[in-house]
Amino acid sequence: MSSRKSPVLHRDDPGKDPLVGHVKVTRQDWLNMARDVLVTDGVTELKILSLATRMGVSRSSFYWYFKDRSDLLSALLQTWEARNTAQIVTHCALPADNITQVACNFFRCFIDPARFDSGLDFAVREWSRRDPAVRALVDQADQTRIAAVVAAFERQGYTPADADARGRILYFMQLGYHALEVREDAATRMSRLEPYLRGFTGQEPDMQAVAMLQAEFQRLNPS
Numbered sequence: 754m755s756s757r758k759s760p761v762l763h764r765d766d767p768g769k770d771p772l773v774g775h776v777k778v779t780r781q782d783w784l785n786m787a788r789d790v791l792v793t794d795g796v797t798e799l800k801i802l803s804l805a806t807r808m809g810v811s812r813s814s815f816y817w818y819f820k821d822r823s824d825l826l827s828a829l830l831q832t833w834e835a836r837n838t839a840q841i842v843t844h845c846a847l848p849a850d851n852i853t854q855v856a857c858n859f860f861r862c863f864i865d866p867a868r869f870d871s872g873l874d875f876a877v878r879e880w881s882r883r884d885p886a887v888r889a890l891v892d893q894a895d896q897t898r899i900a901a902v903v904a905a906f907e908r909q910g911y912t913p914a915d916a917d918a919r920g921r922i923l924y925f926m927q928l929g930y931h932a933l934e935v936r937e938d939a940a941t942r943m944s945r946l947e948p949y950l951r952g953f954t955g956q957e958p959d960m961q962a963v964a965m966l967q968a969e970f971q972r973l974n975p976s
Contacts, residue, residue: 777810780818787829792872796880799826830890833870833877838894840868845901852909853959856923856950857966859902863927864970871931899924923953939974943967 786804801822805812819825840862849855862869881888902924906916937945946967950958 778808778814782808783815783818783825784828784832787825788832788870788873791829791880792876795876796826796883801825830877830887833873834890834894837869837874838897841898842901844868845905849905849909851959851962852906852911852954852956853950853962855905855909856953857962859905859923859927860946860966861969863931864966865973874928875932895924919953919955926953939971943970 783804786808787799790798790804790807799822801815802812805815815825819828841859844858844862845855847858849858863871877887878891881891899921903916903920906920907913911919947958947960947963950963
């Protein structure tokens with residue numbers, strides 16, 4: 754367990770949800786703080802008074818934005834779905850001339866934390882171990898994500914059986930990277946991209962698509 758003694762607020766778009774009058778925090782501030790606590794401490798530590806204390810505001814301000822704790826938890830799950838599952842579905846549906854481009858579009862979800870929040874994803878999975886309703890949501894999300902990857906393989910001419918197997922390998926490998934917290938320097942990670950693609954797709958990679966993904970990864974990870 755970790756403990757924060759000072760408020761840590763981060764706004765994705767401060768101009769979109771400005772502070773007015775005596776209001777010190779926005780609905781997004783509550784969600785951001787709740788997300789951080791969920792990731793670092795787990796769902797049992799998500800308590801209204803504790804969140805208010807961390808942000809340095811009164812507990813009553815919570816009720817400007819949420820009915821109760823259950824409403825906050827529901828909003829967190831909606832954020833998780835919109836940010837993570839929707840990103841994978843969207844990227845798998847992008848136009849692609851070949852299977853390398855398909856796989857690279859899929860990887861783009863995971864090289865940029867703004868597209869896929871891996872911390873939130875696995876915090877929700879941990880939460881689901883204790884809550885059957887959340888487990889059902891996680892199972893549905895996985896099915897939706899896998900279906901999007903498999904459909905992308907099928908659009909490139911793979912048979913349904915082959916697309917299903919390769920799509921699942923690609924998806925579970927990527928989630929495994931995050932679950933195991935694999936630590937690789939940028940050069941090592943990118944050096945494995947070409948043979949990984951060969952293994953995932955059974956085809957020689959489109960090196961132009963590989964180079965574009967490597968460049969994007971380096972831009973996002975300049976160190």
